[in-house]
Amino acid sequence: MPLTEITAPEAVSLAERIKLLDPWFQNLRLNGIATAPDHFLGDYPQVKWRRIADVLPDMSGASVLEVGCNAGFYAFECKRRGARRVVGVDVDEHYLAQARLAAEVLELQVEFRRASVYDLAREPETFDYVLFMGLLYHLRYPLYALDLLVRKTRRELIFQSMIRGAPASRPPAPDYGFWDETPFSQPGFPALYFIEHSFAGDPTNWWIPNPAAMEAMLRSAGLQLRAHPEPETWFCRPRPEAAAIWERELAGTL
Ligand SMILES: C[S@@+](CC[C@H](N)C(=O)[O-])C[C@H]1O[C@@H](n2cnc3c(N)ncnc32)[C@H](O)[C@@H]1O
Structure with a gap:
């Protein structure tokens, strides 16, 4: 068979590759294609990111760990803010596959690997910034x-x-008496x-x-x-x- 007739990975369109990785939790834009356009929280996590953008630190040259990274939205944003090394971990291989596809399309270098937050107990590396969102x-x-x-x-x-629940009403007391149940x-x-x-x-x-x-x-x-x-x-x-x-x-x- 001539080489030109072999179906190369490029022949599978990006839209098909995104579809194959359904369902997506995070709505990323990959070459203009939205991965979760009907998210119940709206354009998520972009809406969340916009609300916190003003207090985000300058990440130039920093190392960043994102735990529970899902499809990598926050990890990519940290990379865009100049972070030098970004590692994203998640327990779910399905989400990690989405993150790897997104990294390839967005041309952002982020290391994605499978790990639970509890595995951190055995890992010696520390990071300038750690993100722990929605986990x-x-x-x-x-x-x-x-x-x-x-x-x-x-x-x-x-x-x-x-x-969930009522807003904080008062600062914590230094101690609570055994017989007083009102607090x-x-x-x-x-x-x-x-x-x-x-x-x-x-x-x-x-x-x-x-x-x-x-x-x-x-x-x-x-x-x-x-x-x-x-x-x-x-x-x-x-x-x-x-x-x-x-x-x-x-x-x-x-
Ligand atoms: C609600 S999603 C939040 C995703 C993302 N951080 C965000 O805010 O958009 C929770 C994520 O945490 C991951 N997760 C659940 N248990 C975990 C664990 N023990 N360690 C690491 N990731 C975990 C899930 O696979 C999922 O990707």
Whole structure:
């Protein structure tokens, strides 16, 4: 058979390659083709990105880790903002295949690999910026994951979670008395809602924090909250004391 008659990969159109990787969660634009044009949250995550763009740090020359990267939207945006090394990890090979196709079409060099947030416990590399968007509520062990992420972060953790419940009403007390149950019935008291079966048709949703719990968990993991540009997103910096505690942990003296 003459070489010209062999079906080369290029002969499969980009639209077909995108279709073969359905369903897409993130709406990317690949050579003008939208991957998830009917997303229930609109042009997602572009709408989210626009809301946080004003407080994004300058990433020139920085290293970035995105955990739960899905089809790579945020990882690509970090690369566009000048990040030198961008790594995206996700547990789902289907989404990673989408991310690799997108990287090829967008001609952006991002390393995508399969890993769970829990695997970070065994990985020594740290990054200037870590993004953790839309994943906390999918985890059975959310605080453990946050503790691990803080250990990976040199400059800033960019964090987003679905949030439900009343706004935070007051700062946390230094202590709560055993016999006083009133704080627990106040709507703004830190709370995680546990989903036993399914939320929005998705059985992988477990814990949905209210705003007070979310901020308390971030602080408790050793983070300072620098900016909160929209209700679900926080820009956080590891507190220096937190780093000292981990070093002692690593040295086995705690
Ligand atoms: C709701 S999507 C959010 C995707 C993206 N970060 C965003 O905000 O658009 C959750 C993503 O986390 C991934 N994921 C779920 N459990 C994970 C885990 N334990 N470690 C890493 N990724 C995980 C899923 O495969 C999915 O891509």
